Amino acid sequence: MxxxxxxxxxxxxxxxxxxxxxxxxxxxxxxxxxSIDYYRSPSILSQRELTSGEYEVQIKYYGLD
Numbered sequence: 001m002x003x004x005x006x007x008x009x010x011x012x013x014x015x016x017x018x019x020x021x022x023x024x025x026x027x028x029x030x031x032x033x034x035s036i037d038y039y040r041s042p043s044i045l046s047q048r049e050l051t052s053g054e055y056e057v058q059i060k061y062y063g064l065d
Contacts, residue, residue, distance in 0.1 A: 011063020
């Protein structure tokens, strides 16, 4: 199961992806990052294993002014 949360940050935002395994999280996060407009400079901000054993990846992107 993959959980996705979006949090606005200024004119851009941050997506938080949580999955059962590192591979699932990175695969989903990479697809999400690639779906964001190139001009918004999407990037993987952080990745870590949670104490629950799940894996979290954050993607940040900027707004267009």
